[in-house]
Amino acid sequence: MRKKKCTMSIPTIIECFQMGMTSNEIALQANVTARYINSVLQQHNVERQPHSSWLRRYTVNENYFKTWSASMAYVLGFFAADGCLPKDLQLVSFSQKDPKILEDIREELQSTHPIKTNPRTGVHLLNISSKIMKEDLMKLHGMSPKKSTILEFPYVPEEYLSHFVRGFFDGDGNINYKKRTVSFVGGSQTFMEHLKKRLERYSFEPFIVSKEKYHRLFLSGRKTVYHFGQWIYKDKNLYIERKHLEFNREKLPPDQIKDRPFKAHKSAIEARKLKLLYYYNLYRDFPEACKSANIGINTFYRWISTDEEFQLKFNSICNEKKI
Template sequence: MERSSRYCKLTYEEIAERYLSGQSSEEISAAAGVTSRSVRRILNKLNVEMRPHGSWKRKHTLNEDYFKHWSDKMAYLLGFFVADGCVSGELQTISFSQNDKAILEDIRNELGSTHKIYTDKRTNVHTLYIHSKIMKNDLMNHHGIQSNKSKTIEFPHIPDQYISHFIRGYFDGDGHINYKKYQVSFVGGSEPFMNSLAQILTNKKIKNYSRSYSNHYRVFISGRRTIQEFANFIYQDKNIYLERKYQEFTKELLPIEILKDRDRVQ
């Protein structure tokens, strides 16, 4: 995460997060150890919509109790958040980030939110920041998602009828498909989470294998037939999903009944 200078105590992302959570540029400048003008310059660079000087913080609408109640769509959003979400350590804020802005607009609509999606012009990553103590507490206390989740998160307890939607959400965030190689993969930093994911796929009769790397773990699904079995599993009764990943699976023109996997080289 980039800093505006070696004297600034906050990253660009932390400055944007604080501003979108309602802090003034003066409050942020005090925390960052730079001038208010520098803060405003960074916000302009990140394409963050500025509030009129001296205005009250805008009040946004939001279904703050959204993560209290299970549904197909809630399970998807929870899976997506585990992959591409962030719980702020200091502020009462959560955020979703993605290269695809359309999926964040779908998520925002599902949450009943009017919060703005901002775009980092340097990376073209879009972020939806949501300021809600209730939603943050629910994600932490009901679903075990902490601010330092990437290395420590355990697989949440998901009722079985929602597990395909949760995995679709996680796949849309931290999953990859290479259709030419007939391979799907998931990446994550938490070994317990990835082990649980692999076991759930096995329980669903979806063949997979795992690999451990120096700072992350991967779960692979390979084979022409098996990746279609996986697609049938996660897209059953689909509602919210990332269109570009879904379209990769539709490149298969043959019916699944006649598809076969090649033997995998060990």
């Protein structure tokens, strides 16, 4: 009878306990007795260290997300990429493979919560128990549980946009210095499209490539990548050092940095192909796509006859058009 009453799965019960909830609190949410919860924990050999109130022993600036600042914008951007709001817990969770940035964020939040490591994945976790902080992230900034595919781009004042983008880049971005590309990845097309529009105001010429459940936003070109790095790291505070160092590999003086001609730059050619596919998928009009991507008809026909992968991608879009 108890198993039929229980509204939580056993993995969820164990996860709640490990995040700091007491047996009584879990029992109340799961519609069972604390005795049943304790028996589940015992049967699955869950370590019963005295941490029933560990989250409450720690402190944090619960009103942190109420006031805009450069650092708050960064943390919000980082959370948009690598944060989580468990549905049934008053918890704000950050995850990252780089523990140093979590330490910096913890200090910024004036938190004394511990950073733990998932032994199975090696990912580091900063779990903060705060109903106020969770509600602010949801009500003031539009974050939500299971936000990966439905995330909306939050309101970000223009003066803090570069800091927000740097935070999101540190969470879900990548720089390939050799190929002179910067990319972002996310599950929400709405978020990516809005990010694209915001970056276009700074003449970065971003473009999006969507594949299955993920959407990638690209910036390409030596000069573009350089100026993007200058923009996001201006007046920097919080940042992941290893990513910052990649931008610093540029040795030429600013006035000598130029994007190579497309024909001499393999990665740029690939970027142009993706750009054409993006516009064709957007407009479903071949001449308009070529015009928007600044690509000649003869160039397109050369690609379609010599690049099998490009041909497959283009035909895939054509087939979708017919459905």
